[in-house]
Amino acid sequence: MNVNTETISIILLILPLWQFITCHPLNSESSSGPRPVVFMHGLTANAAKSDQLFTWIQEDFPGIKTYALKLFEDMKSVADLSFQVALLSQELKNYVTQIDAKEITLIGHSQGGLIGRFLVEKLNSDGLIHTFISLAAPQSGQYGAGTFGETVQGVLALMLGIERAESLMKNLNGSTGFLDTICSDKITIDIKITGMDNSIKLDHSSAMLSLCSYWRNPMTWGQTSSSNEKASLLRIMSNDVADPDQTIKDNFVKLKKLVLVGGPHDGMINPWQSTQFGYFPNGNMESVLPMRETNWYKNDNFGLKTLDERGAIFMCEYMINHTVVPRDRTTYEQCIRPYLNIKEAYMEVVVQLPRKNFGFEDETQSIVMFLTTMVQIMAFFLVLMIIKAYKTGKRPIKFRRTSFVY
Structure with a gap:
């Protein structure tokens, strides 16, 4: 079978690029959705x-x-x-x-x-x-406070009743003062959290409200x-x-x-x-x-x-x-x-990102794979030059010291 230079060139060029694509993590993961x-x-x-x-x-x-x-x-x-x-x-x-x-x-x-x-x-x-x-x-x-304060007031109204919630807010200088107080355990308010289907019932002190888990006063933190x-x-x-x-x-x-x-x-x-x-x-x-x-x-x-x-x-x-x-x-x-x-x-x-890692999770792996592909492509061009040299009857590449001339 007679394989011409163009066919060899295409094969040699596609191989390293195909290796880079098929080894690419994105390709393998995306196939499974x-x-x-x-x-x-x-x-x-x-x-x-x-x-x-x-x-x-x-x-x-x-x-x-x-x-x-x-x-x-x-x-x-x-x-x-x-x-x-x-x-x-x-x-x-x-x-x-x-x-x-x-x-x-x-x-x-x-x-x-x-x-x-x-x-x-x-x-x-x-x-x-x-x-x-x-x-x-x-x-x-x-x-x-802001709209978060409004949310707090709404939560208290549902748990304690509107009148009691408004009284607490007023006495403790609004929602911010209220949460400062109860989340620091300075007072305790017994509350009951009951689900609409009554499947979960939890009795908590006020400091165990979810809001208190992330209430963070920068002046006292x-x-x-x-x-x-x-x-x-x-x-x-x-x-x-x-x-x-x-x-x-x-x-x-x-x-x-x-x-x-x-x-x-x-x-x-x-x-x-x-x-x-x-x-x-x-x-x-x-x-x-x-x-x-x-x-x-x-x-x-x-x-x-x-x-x-x-x-x-x-x-x-x-x-x-x-x-x-x-x-x-x-x-x-x-x-x-x-x-x-x-x-x-x-x-x-x-x-x-300024650091393009070609989608690999490990940056070193990405660099090695990229350099390997580049070396393969350079080798392709070198082989192509040799093939053309022999085909045209010209002398092959000769190396002289640290450089080569054609």
Whole structure:
């Protein structure tokens, strides 16, 4: 069989490029479709808040599996956050086992985003949660009233009655003063949280309200207890305690992508930068430290700095109100959809990051693979030159010292 130079050239050129493409992680993962998506609702919300979001996701990715965690809906969501995380962990594990998923994308809105982070720190020892998208969640805590104060008043009215709730608010200087008081255990109010179906009944002291788990007064935070027994859940899960838990960090850094979604017009989370791990400095409410200037980041308490240096943190801003974030089409298209599909997420990385790692999770692997491909292509051109030389009857390449001439 007579194989001409052009045929050989095409084969030699295609082989290294084919090797690069077929060894590319994006190619192999995308063939099995995007990962299942799990959603966690926020305070006083429920699983139905994910309906519109799931509709868009299923339209864009036919056949994708979606699931909304259904425990602690509506008024049950004010229950102690530690208790919620324990039961939600089991619900998530049961679902993952049922569908036999190796990896998932976890999305949490508002308080659900904080719960989502705690689920990562608790369950991600085997890298189950590939991508975590935090939607308008107070990751560094919450302090101040605004619409959050209105939510607090509404919760109290349902639990204690309107008159008693209004009396407490008035005597304790509004919702901020109220939460400052009850979350520091200065007073105790016995409350009963009863689900609509009466399936869950919890008796709590006021300091065990879910809101108290992330209520963070910057004027007193530096003086609050860092002992593991008395610290708030936010402090414990951020490893900002006397005896930090290495497992929390080990699990958190197994995330492949952390997407932090927040915006200056949120109206609920204060400061809004808490959605992206920024916060007031201790003893000061006049300014807000961005994530990279906070002690949690600098000390790499639970792995923020590690993820950031690996290029695994992505920040996205919206210009809408807090409560409509999961139902906003623009937020979905810009801040959620690119991280659900492997190929689109890869394209987003290339656009946003100065360090292009060609989609490989390991940057060294990416560089080695790229250089190998380039060497193969150079070898192709060298072979092509030799073939042409012999075909035209010209003398082959001769090497002279450190260079060669033709």
